[in-house]
Each structure stands twice: as structure tokens, then as C-alpha cells.
Amino acid sequence: MDRQDTLIDRLARHGVTRRAFLKYCATLASLMALPPAAARAMAEALAKAERPSVIWLSFQECTGCTESLTRSHTHGVEALILESLSLDYHHTLQAASGEAAERAREAAMKRHAGRYLLVVDGSIPVKDGGVYSTFAGISNLDLLLEAARDAAAVVAVGTCAAFGGLPAAKPNPTGAVPVAEIVRDKPLINVPGCPPIPEVITGVLAHWLVFRTPPALDRLGRPRAFYGDTVHDHCYRLPFYFQGKYAKSFDDEGARKGWCLYELGCKGPVTRNACARMKWNGATSFPVESGHGCLGCSEPGFWDAGGFYRPMS
Amino acid sequence: MAAAVLKELERLLERLLRLGQGGSVDLGSLPLGSADRDALQTRLGRGEVEILLEAGGHSRLLETGLPGVWWVQHHDETGAPAAESLDVSWVPPIVPAHPDDVRAGLEGLKRKKDC
Numbered sequence: 001m002d003r004q005d006t007l008i009d010r011l012a013r014h015g016v017t018r019r020a021f022l023k024y025c026a027t028l029a030s031l032m033a034l035p036p037a038a039a040r041a042m043a044e045a046l047a048k049a050e051r052p053s054v055i056w057l058s059f060q061e062c063t064g065c066t067e068s069l070t071r072s073h074t075h076g077v078e079a080l081i082l083e084s085l086s087l088d089y090h091h092t093l094q095a096a097s098g099e100a101a102e103r104a105r106e107a108a109m110k111r112h113a114g115r116y117l118l119v120v121d122g123s124i125p126v127k128d129g130g131v132y133s134t135f136a137g138i139s140n141l142d143l144l145l146e147a148a149r150d151a152a153a154v155v156a157v158g159t160c161a162a163f164g165g166l167p168a169a170k171p172n173p174t175g176a177v178p179v180a181e182i183v184r185d186k187p188l189i190n191v192p193g194c195p196p197i198p199e200v201i202t203g204v205l206a207h208w209l210v211f212r213t214p215p216a217l218d219r220l221g222r223p224r225a226f227y228g229d230t231v232h233d234h235c236y237r238l239p240f241y242f243q244g245k246y247a248k249s250f251d252d253e254g255a256r257k258g259w260c261l262y263e264l265g266c267k268g269p270v271t272r273n274a275c276a277r278m279k280w281n282g283a284t285s286f287p288v289e290s291g292h293g294c295l296g297c298s299e300p301g302f303w304d305a306g307g308f309y310r311p312m313s
Numbered sequence: 314m315a316a317a318v319l320k321e322l323e324r325l326l327e328r329l330l331r332l333g334q335g336g337s338v339d340l341g342s343l344p345l346g347s348a349d350r351d352a353l354q355t356r357l358g359r360g361e362v363e364i365l366l367e368a369g370g371h372s373r374l375l376e377t378g379l380p381g382v383w384w385v386q387h388h389d390e391t392g393a394p395a396a397e398s399l400d401v402s403w404v405p406p407i408v409p410a411h412p413d414d415v416r417a418g419l420e421g422l423k424r425k426k427d428c
């Protein structure tokens with residue numbers, strides 16, 4: 001490979017030093033609960049990484065997941081690593097449109113057959129032959145089957161792609177299903193959340209870049225490093241939960257004192273996600289810190305879980 | 314928890330002396346309460362060296378009272394804590410210049426001299 005093509009050279013051209021890069025790898029390894037020695041291995045591998053091809057397909061979704069990802073660019077090194085991905089096809093971000101865009105996708109799939117990473121956001125409607133969502137006359141179902149065939153692995157970004165999400169909520173008029181129900185013969189990483197935490201999306205992509213294998217996953221295909229604990233496990237209101245101090249309405253004394261939101265419907269105890277640990281918007285806050293209970297958006301069937309404001313018991 | 318960290322440091326220091334290579338304990342991944350943290354800081358004490366690094370944010374690398382054990386704190390560009398570890402090494406590996414960078418610097422120096 002041309003020496004100028006290594007990631008470390010590209011970063012250097014943007015003013016990122018090797019030490020800043022090493023530091024980013026240490027942070028990422030810590031975030032993903034990798035052994036400390038992995039940070040150095042990660043730095044070595046990422047520095048030499050080829051530019052991997054990514055095909056990103058958006059199906060029944062609201063574009064919130066892409067919005068989340070594009071707002072993750074608070075960390076300079078992380079942003080540049082993401083820029084080094086060759087995003088060969090992405091409806092929202094690509095410049096090409098129409099026939100030209102579809103030809104670019106086909107060419108990239110052919111050129112990188114067996115090596116590209118397929119990222120999917122949105123669920124796939126399968127009712128009535130999949131007519132409810134199409135691009136250039138191709139149903140989402142057919143497009144996914146075609147793109148998955150030569151992919152090295154598939155990442156389902158967002159709850160719609162991972163578990164069906166809003167489109168699959170009752171009565172599920174389009175017969176929406178998650179990626180896992182269609183792609184069964186490829187490594188699949190589910191990154192749920194409505195939307196997922198941006199740093200979780202980038203962490204999963206960077207892990208793929210370095211190791212070319214999925215990270216350790218739980219039984220629902222979610223990376224354990226980010227979805228191993230519940231929101232409740234790391235919630236700063238947990239002492240109030242144990243003391244039995246609960247807010248009963250959003251404007252009572254308990255709410256003003258920051259008591260636990262369990263009785264206002266918080267789903268934190270059954271929701272596996274890193275919101276309380278990593279937080280949002282550059283680690284500023286997360287829903288419970290803003291005074292609203294967790295909706296459980298990274299869990300299967302969260303829209304039909306009995307009401308956002310109804311206590312779990 | 315502090316006792317478990319100290320035990321791991323003992324193992325890594327022995328490794329450093331035997332193989333010339335230590336390792337590190339990621340404090341961010343441990344359920345360390347403030348009491349554990351205070352106990353650890355008291356037990357490890359302060360050494361003679363403090364290294365400040367400005368690379369993608371501020372970092373502080375403090376030698377502890379145990380030679381070879383460094384308390385490393387990284388912050389990101391916004392000043393938010395990014396990672397924290399206890400590194401066991403002669404010098405934390407992020408500090409020495411990388412041979413490729415030294416080579417590039419030398420080439421630059423020679424080019425300037427030729428102008």
C-alpha cells in the first residue's frame with residue numbers, strides 16, 4: 001500500500017499527532033472494555049488500516065440515526081477516522097442521486113465484494129411483496145438481500161433495524177421486520193437506540209476497522225461493552241430508588257429534589273444502554289438527568305411496552 | 314477493590330522487572346467508589362515526576378510513590394475526562410517519540426539545512 005494511504009498519515013495531514021491518536025485508542029479501548037494492551041494493538045492496526053468500504057442502506061426510518069452519527073463529530077480524531085471510511089453509498093450523505101447513485105453502489109459492491117461493511121438503518125417492510133418502501137423500483141427487501149450477499153458483516157444501526165422499532169409497532173401495517181429476520185448467514189451487530197448514542201456507533205465502526213470482527217455481543221446481538229448494563233445500574237438517581245423516594249408527578253417536590261422517576265414510568269431498570277454512563281451531546285446529560293424517565297428505546301418492542309408514563313409495576 | 318488493584322500492580326511490576334514490559338490497569342472499567350479511589354491514592358503516594366501532555370486535549374501523567382507505576386489521566390479537547398489508568402512501565406508508552414516521527418523530523422531538518 002502507498003505509505004501516504006495509511007490512516008496515521010492522513011491524520012497527520014490534519015494536524016493529529018501520533019500521541020493524540022494513541023490517546024484516542026486508549027479511550028476507545030476503555031469504552032469498549034477491551035484489555036488495556038488492546039489500546040496499543042489498536043493504535044498500530046488503525047495506523048496502518050486500509051480505507052474500508054461501507055455501504056449504508058436506509059429503509060423504513062426517520063434519518064435520526066444518521067443525524068446522530070453526523071453529530072458525533074465532537075472528537076477530532078474520531079471524526080477524522082470516520083472520514084477515512086469510504087462511505088461508498090449513503091442516501092442522505094452522498095452527492096450522487098438517482099441512477100448514478102445506484103450505479104455507484106453496484107460498482108462499490110463489486111469492487112469490494114466480500115470485504116465491505118454493510119450498515120443498515122430502518123426496518124424492512126415485507127408485507128405484500130415489500131411494496132411499501134422501494135428505491136429505484138427495488139424493494140428494501142430485495143436491496144438488503146442483494147447487498148448482504150457479498151458483505152463481510154452487517155451492522156443494524158438503530159432500533160428499527162435491530163428490532164423493528166416504530167414501523168413494527170402494532171398494528172405493523174407494512175409487515176416491518178428487523179435485519180436479523182432477513183440476514184441470517186453473516187456476522188450481524190445490532191446497535192439499537194432511537195437513535196443510538198453517536199459514540200456507540202463510531203466505537204462499533206472503529207472496532208470493525210481494527211479487528212475486522214464483531215465485538216463481544218449479548219444474546220440480542222448488541223455489543224456488551226455498551227449494552228451490558230442497564231441505564232438504572234449507572235443512574236445517579238439510584239440512591240433515591242433504594243431509599244424509596246419517588247417523584248409522583250413531573251412538578252412535585254420529589255421531582256424538584258431529583259428523586260427517582262420509576263413511578264413516572266422510567267424504564268431504566270430493564271433497558272440495556274450506556275446513556276447514564278456515556279451520556280449525550282458530548283457527555284452533557286441524558287434523559288433522566290433532564291427530568292424525564294427512560295423510554296427503553298434500545299429494547300425490542302419498546303413502543304408497545306404498555307405506555308411511557310405507566311410504571312412497570 | 315483497592316486491594317485487588319494493588320495485587321494487579323504487584324503482578325505487573327514483577328513482569329516489568331522480568332520481561333521489561335509491564336501493562337496497565339484501566340480505572341475507567343472498574344467500579345471504583347470515591348473511598349476506593351482515596352485509599353488507592355493514599356497507598357500509592359506521589360513520586361518525583363509529573364508529565365503534562367497536550368495532544369487532542371490535556372493529559373497528566375503522574376509518577377506514584379511506587380517507581381514504575383504512573384497515574385494517567387486523559388481529557389478530551391473539551392476538557393472532559395476521557396480515560397484513566399495506572400500504567401506500569403519505565404516511562405508511559407505515550408511519551409517517547411515514535412521512530413517514524415523521529416525519522417520524519419530528521420528528514421525535515423536535513424531538508425531545511427539544504428535550503
Ligand code: SF4
Pocket residue numbers: 231232233235236237238239241259260261262266267268269288293294
Ligand atoms: S430514574 Fe429510572 S433509571 Fe434512574 S434510578 Fe430511577 S428507575 Fe432507575
